[in-house]
Amino acid sequence: MKSMPRYAILANPASGNLSMSRRYALLKKAADLLRADIHGLDTASAEAFSQCAREQAERCDVLVVAGGDGTFSLAINAVETPSTAMAFLPFGTGNALTYALGYRGGTEAIAARIRAGRMHSCDLIDCGGRKKGFMVSLGIDGAQIRRYEQYRRRGYGGLSAHIRAGLRAYFQDYRPTGAWITVDDASRRVRRLTSFMVVKQPFFGMGLQAVPRACWSDGHLHTLTLASGLPGIVGGLLTGFTVGNRCGDYRRGKTVTVKLNAPLTLQIDGDVGWSANRFTFSVLAGAIRLKY
Known part of the structure; x- marks a missing residue:
C-alpha cells in the first residue's frame, strides 16, 4: 500500500475575516484529515511568513498553503518550485484559485479533495525575473x-x-x-x-x-x-x-x-x-x- 504523503499546513494569520479561534478551529479540521501540523500563525510579516514557508518545504512532501491568492503567491516565491509540491486551502475572500481549481464546499471538503487529489504539473508567469x-x-x-x-x-x-x-x-x-x-x-x-x-x-x-x-x-x-x-x-x-x-x-x-x-x-x-x-x-x- 502506498504511504500517505507528509503534509504541512502553512497558514496566513491575516487572510479572510475570521477570528483567530475560528481560523484555528477550521485549520485543525483540515490538519486532522491530512495528518499535518499547522505553521505560520505566529508570523507577523511577509518576510517571516516566507522564511516559515522555506523551512517547512524542507520537511514535508506537500506544502498546503492556507490563505488567499496573495498568500499563495508569497509562498511560491519563497520556496523552490517545482521541487516543492504544493496545495491551496482557501481562507481569503473571493479567491481566483478557488475557482481555477474547481473547489467546492468548506475547509474539510477541500482538505479531503487535496488528500484524494493527484499531482498536476502547472506553469507560472515570470515577471521580468523579479x-x-x-x-x-x-x-x-x-x-x-x-x-x-x-x-x-x-x-x-x-x-x-x-x-x-x-x-x-x-x-x-x-x-x-x-x-x-x-x-x-x-x-x-x-x-x-x-x-x-x-x-x-x-x-x-x-x-x-x-x-x-x-x-x-x-x-x-x-x-x-x-x-x-x-x-x-x-x-x-x-x-x-x-x-x-x-x-x-x-x-x-x-x-x-x-x-x-x-x-x-x-x-x-x-x-x-x-x-x-x-x-x-x-x-x-x-x-x-x-x-x-
Whole structure:
C-alpha cells in the first residue's frame, strides 16, 4: 500500500475575516484529515511568513498553503518550485484559485479533495525575473486594488466592494495611457489602455472568468487587452460572471513585452506590485506541482 504523503499546513494569520479561534478551529479540521501540523500563525510579516514557508518545504512532501491568492503567491516565491509540491486551502475572500481549481464546499471538503487529489504539473508567469505569478495585469487593476483595500479596512467586502472600488478607480484614479504590446514577435499599438492581463488560469477574484481560454499547463501565456473604456469593462463583467468574458483582444504566446507611454502599476496575484513604463513576461513551463 502506498504511504500517505507528509503534509504541512502553512497558514496566513491575516487572510479572510475570521477570528483567530475560528481560523484555528477550521485549520485543525483540515490538519486532522491530512495528518499535518499547522505553521505560520505566529508570523507577523511577509518576510517571516516566507522564511516559515522555506523551512517547512524542507520537511514535508506537500506544502498546503492556507490563505488567499496573495498568500499563495508569497509562498511560491519563497520556496523552490517545482521541487516543492504544493496545495491551496482557501481562507481569503473571493479567491481566483478557488475557482481555477474547481473547489467546492468548506475547509474539510477541500482538505479531503487535496488528500484524494493527484499531482498536476502547472506553469507560472515570470515577471521580468523579479517575481513569479499566475495572474498579472496592468491598467485600472492596480488602482482598483488600492481602493478595495481601503474598503476592506473599513469593514466592507465581497462583490459589491469590488464593484464600488472599480467604479471609483475608473472615474477618479486611473488615467489611461498608450502602449505597444508584443506577444512573441507580433506587436500591436493600444492608444488608451484600460486593462492588460497576462494569466495562466481563467479566473480573477470573485469567480470572474476573465480569460476563458487560459490553461494552467499548455506552455503558453494567455493575454487579454481591454481598450474600450467603461463599455468594455461593463461588458467584460457581465459576460465574465456568466458565460465567460467575451470582450477584449485575446492572444497567446511564450513571451510578452509591454512598453507604456506613462508608468503603470503591476497587479500580481491580487496584490499591488511595482510601477514602470516597461514590463516583460515569459512562461515558466512546468514550474510548479499542484496537488488537487
